[in-house]
Amino acid sequence: MDTDLGAGFIALDGVEKVFDVRKKTGFLKRERRQVRAVDGISFTVARGEMVGYIGPNGAGKSTTIKMLTGILTPSGGRLRVAGIDPARERTRLAHRIGVVFGQRTTLWWDLPLIDSYRLMHRMYRIPDARYRENLDRCVELLQLGELLDVPVRQLSLGQRMRGDIAAALLHDPDVLYLDEPTIGLDVVSKAKVREFLRELNAERGTTVLLTTHDLQDIEQLCSRVMVIDHGRLMYDGPLAGLHEAGESERTLVVDLERELPPIEAPAPARVVRVEGPRQWLAFPATESAAGLVAAVAARYPLVDLSVREPDIEAVIAKIYAERTSA
Numbered sequence: 387m388d389t390d391l392g393a394g395f396i397a398l399d400g401v402e403k404v405f406d407v408r409k410k411t412g413f414l415k416r417e418r419r420q421v422r423a424v425d426g427i428s429f430t431v432a433r434g435e436m437v438g439y440i441g442p443n444g445a446g447k448s449t450t451i452k453m454l455t456g457i458l459t460p461s462g463g464r465l466r467v468a469g470i471d472p473a474r475e476r477t478r479l480a481h482r483i484g485v486v487f488g489q490r491t492t493l494w495w496d497l498p499l500i501d502s503y504r505l506m507h508r509m510y511r512i513p514d515a516r517y518r519e520n521l522d523r524c525v526e527l528l529q530l531g532e533l534l535d536v537p538v539r540q541l542s543l544g545q546r547m548r549g550d551i552a553a554a555l556l557h558d559p560d561v562l563y564l565d566e567p568t569i570g571l572d573v574v575s576k577a578k579v580r581e582f583l584r585e586l587n588a589e590r591g592t593t594v595l596l597t598t599h600d601l602q603d604i605e606q607l608c609s610r611v612m613v614i615d616h617g618r619l620m621y622d623g624p625l626a627g628l629h630e631a632g633e634s635e636r637t638l639v640v641d642l643e644r645e646l647p648p649i650e651a652p653a654p655a656r657v658v659r660v661e662g663p664r665q666w667l668a669f670p671a672t673e674s675a676a677g678l679v680a681a682v683a684a685r686y687p688l689v690d691l692s693v694r695e696p697d698i699e700a701v702i703a704k705i706y707a708e709r710t711s712a
């Protein structure tokens with residue numbers, strides 16, 4: 387199917403990326419191998435959409451993002467971001483996009499945060515008034531006020547991440563690529579980052595493509611999710627549909643007052659593990675936990691309980707197994 391590249395703000399049509407890998411197999415002997423990191427991907431993202439782009443390790447997510455920023459040139463297919471061919475006009479595109487890689491920083495390690503921002507102000511030739519306005523807004527919403535004079539290496543991971551997100555937004559990009567923006571953050575920092583992204587999207591209409599292993603990032607931010615595996619698009623639709631496609635389950639972890647036989651839970655919930663007074667009950671991710679919690683609490687002496695979200699890798703693995711066996 388030929389995707390109309392004019393239709394989406396981000397548009398890919400049959401995009402491929404093949405890496406030539408040379409592996410040493412002996413003295414003076416090398417084997418050449420090709421890795422199809424992205425294997426014919428087509429999708430469009432409308433302006434202002436917030437989309438999750440997920441998949442297991444090595445699925446091809448980073449390679450896709452690198453092609454969308456112009457860092458890598460596709461081996462085949464066509465792509466456009468804001469009407470621009472990224473590989474051909476990387477510098478022009480740089481003024482339209484912001485990128486945050488959770489595991490790396492674009493900030494200068496030894497400089498106070500504000501100095502990195504001043505450097506970006508000049509690098510991107512951001513008009514003074516716009517720079518001021520964007521900086522003030524980010525400082526306020528991301529609570530960076532007290533951190534501006536602190537060298538980046540002294541910031542905590544959560545503070546550094548907020549600093550990085552601000553850096554990606556100083557030039558007012560139309561598109562923001564986020565690669566694992568909440569990785570390693572504590573619950574409070576995660577909430578702050580998510581809240582900020584929601585506001586950014588609602589107020590500015592920034593288009594966001596989000597890569598994450600944290601299903602809650604997607605749940606709280608994205609109405610649409612794309613799943614990629616082995617360089618191919620396996621699923622494109624709402625998150626709820628992903629749960630159904632993968633028939634995923636959540637887990638209710640129950641701490642009882644004492645060791646007891648497995649809890650008799652209302653079907654389809656069932657006990658999947660017992661360890662002393664702690665029991666694990668699996669139930670469909672599409673159902674609310676409230677009914678199950680009430681049923682258990684009415685009959686058993688509880689000390690504590692918590693709900694665990696389905697493991698995203700497990701959901702994807704199930705989808706993949708179903709598609710390949712179909």
Ligand SMILES: Nc1ncnc2c1ncn2[C@@H]1O[C@H](COP(=O)(O)OP(=O)(O)OP(=O)(O)O)[C@@H](O)[C@H]1O
Nearest residue numbers: 405407421423441442443444445446447448449450
């Ligand atoms: N520069 C490169 N040279 C050779 N192979 C590469 C290169 N970059 C990526 N690959 C390979 O391409 C495949 C896809 O990698 P990619 O980094 O895009 O996956 P990913 O979905 O981002 O994974 P992760 O979640 O681990 O970051 C992997 O098999 C990887 O080893």
